[in-house]
Amino acid sequence: MYKLITMKKNSSIYYPLILLVLLMLGNGIVSAQDVFQALPVNASYAETNALKKIFKTQTIVQLDAQAVYQFIKKSGNKSSFVINAGNNYHWNISLEQHDLRSPDYLLQSTTNKGLITLPKEEISTYAGFLKDGPNNYVRMNIEAKKISANIIDHGVAYYLEPLKKFVPSAAPDKYIIYKRGDSRPVEGVCRQVASAEQQVNQKLSSIATPAAADCRIIEIATESDWENFAQGVTASDILANLNFVEPLYQNYFGASIVVKYQHQWAISSDPYTATDLCGGSPERLSEFKSYWQANFTSVKRDVNILYSGVDFTGGTIGCAYVGVFSGSTSDACYAVAQWITSYPDEKREVLVAHEMGHIFGCVHDETGCSSTDGPIMCPNINAVCYTQCTPYWSTLSFSSIISSFTSSNGSARLRLREFFQSVNTAFSLGLPYSASGNNLFVASGNIVTNGFFGPGLIAFTGTDNVTLQPGFSASVASGLGNFTAQIGPCNQSSQLTTAVPMQVPAKAITATPIAENIKSVNTAIKVYPNPFSSIANIEISLPKTAHISLSVYDPSGRLIDKPVNNKPMLAGTNNIPYTNKQLSANYYLFVIEIDGVRFTEKVIKLP
Known part of the structure; x- marks a missing residue:
């Protein structure tokens, strides 16, 4: 088992976003389109000085986060709106709720009164796409008083974050927009215990088609030490980070993130005392692993991540065990990521994806990282970007993760659900x-x-x-x-x-009675292709005329579509073509009811 120290750290203008309700009256019909306009605001002297240490360039806008929040909540599960900033940004967004938490999710906190269970908060993570561009996706985290976004538009990654995150004195309605490469690089080195020979990586020119025909699920448990809790990082903040990380695994490898459990230390007497993250004695990574293996055996998870607020010795900001995911099915997959409050979301997204990459067998990309467009597994976070303007995996890392996911142990973790x-x-x-x-x-x-x-x-x-x-x-x-x-x-x-x-x-x-009916009906049902991308055909062979219904349920058991309801069909072979462009990539249960007899087929929808 190897350990890896991953990284070290170094010691404009828009108008307010205004919600426009365009009412078009005619023939007694009212229609409305929701557009958020971004107009320039000026940065103060203090804001300019603070931002120039973090960004090379950025755009400051004014945004009423509460108005966005209220609009999204009023819209329900799905919403559509436009963020318009003239010639610079025009994003026509389709968004839906995307809860990373499992149905049995649990959030607990250790306090001076002991271990307590906290109530499950409302959904704040969202996923979607741009309606007018190829190779794009949208991830947003929307709370009552703040929002953040990661928007991939024509191959370029854009980020929206509260200015107050970087300048505490900033007005709460000020936000910054920047693209990958606008933030200053974080230099660093890695002391690697063992390395593999590497070849020059080949950049992936676009988001790859998921390599999995089935549904891969990475079940994650998170820990937050006292230092991280004390600096104000919440469980929702961690979910927001993982919401940005997920597409780097979902779009490349067909692997979704499901958060099973979150724990935080609300008292200073947590069990973690080491100031060395990796390589020392003691070290924070080993402390984390030992404590969780002894005290959280009931939590079912694949990967454990400790988000730490400690400024570790030597400036190390991340560490993980390498290749343990495919090495066994035991609880061995641990990583630590330092939460530096001044980091833009872009940096933290890459850092956590990087540490998870180690768990899945990736070593550092020693070649190609001196360029301006280095891949995720570079030993430092090189944010300069000219051509490869979204985070990406090198050919070597892509191969390592696929190998880990398709190994017998990796498959057992991901797919034998x-x-x-x-x-x-x-x-x-x-x-x-x-x-x-x-x-x-x-x-x-x-x-x-x-x-x-x-x-x-x-x-x-x-x-x-x-x-x-x-x-x-x-x-x-x-x-x-x-x-x-x-x-x-x-x-x-x-x-x-x-x-x-x-x-x-x-x-x-x-x-x-259902079993008896099934035996007497002698019905044949076939769903193809499975998985499907755009159209799934439901072929039903009937010995006699019957009434057919088709219902579609998501993995949580929620009814999301009922395209056929009690439709009469003749004896013989019948075909029902099913299309639903709003259906996101996931697995679904197709329930076919024939004269009161129900058949269930598991069907996988690809992007």
Whole structure:
């Protein structure tokens, strides 16, 4: 196992953004378009002096963040609006809620009263695209009093941030807009324990098509030490950072980020004392790993990130274990990133993506980093940009991450989230059978018998969900038995605490009416292509005339579309072409209902 020290640090003008409601009255119809105009404002002398240490150039605008927030919240899950700054920026944005947090997400804080659970805050992370440009995406973080944005427009990365972040005395409605390369580079070196021979990297000219045909999910847990908490960094700030980081994995590798757990130290007596980030004894990275392996075993995660407010010895700002993601499926994937309050979002986005890259097997790009357009895995954050104006992975790093993701251990972490169990027939010897997974789908007959080794047992355990699919049945071939289900939260030892037992004599559990109907209908259903990009065809072969419904659910179980509702179809082969341009890249459940009989197909939508 290798460790890597990643980086060291070195010791205009717009008009106020005004919400325009353009009302066009005619024939009794009212229509409206929401446009936020950006007009020039001047920087004060203090603001100019502070910004010139961080940026080479930037644009200062005035923005009513609360108005944007209220508009987004009023719009619901999806919204469309324009940010217009004349010839400089004209962004026609389509945006939707993009909650990085899992359904079982938990936020906890250690205080002087012990460990407390904090309420889940409203969604503040959003994702979308520009309506009038190729190879683009939009990520925004929108709260009541501040917003930030990362907009990829025709291959150039633009950022919008509060000016108050860099100049505490600035008015809260002042914001800056800059593009990649406008901020000053952060120089640094890396002391690498082991390195690999590297070739000159080939720049990726555009956002690559996801390499995964399935849904890769990187489950992340975050930690915030006392120093980071004391400087005002919140769990929402960390989510905002990961919202910007995610496209660097999602667009290149088809891997989404899901935040399972966040913890913060609200007292100074946290367990981290080392001022060396890596390479010392003690060191902060090892302290983080040891403490979490001992105290957070119940948190299911792939990657652990400590956001630290410590100014570490030697100016080191990031550290991670290299290649541990594919090395095993044990809890070994740890990284530390220093949160420097004066860093622009551009720098922190690259820093965290860089440290995660080490976990996925990337070493430093020693070649090409002296250029003006270095890749993500350069040992320093070189922000100067002329041609490659979005963060990108070198060919070597791209290959390393793909290799890590497709390895047996990497696949187990990322993809073995759903397990499908078919028929489990009688066990004549009474041997137990058990199956477990994150999301477990159980179908068909489940039959147990008494045997030489005693009563038979079939057990299904799901960390997140156990779904009894249409056709599920449980029965006893000989003797007596019970069907038992337990639902409830788990304790630190992953044991059910307040379980709600449900017990039914097994002889009373026969095939469900749905199962009987399925057997008699003899229906064939095919969804192709799967995955699909623009059109998915649902082919249904019917033995007789039937009424068909099609419903589309997202991974959380929320109904998002119902294009077909109780439509009569004739016997024979029927085809339903499904298109939905608003459908984002993800996996979905297509539920086809035929005369009251429901069939479920998992379908993957590509960008």
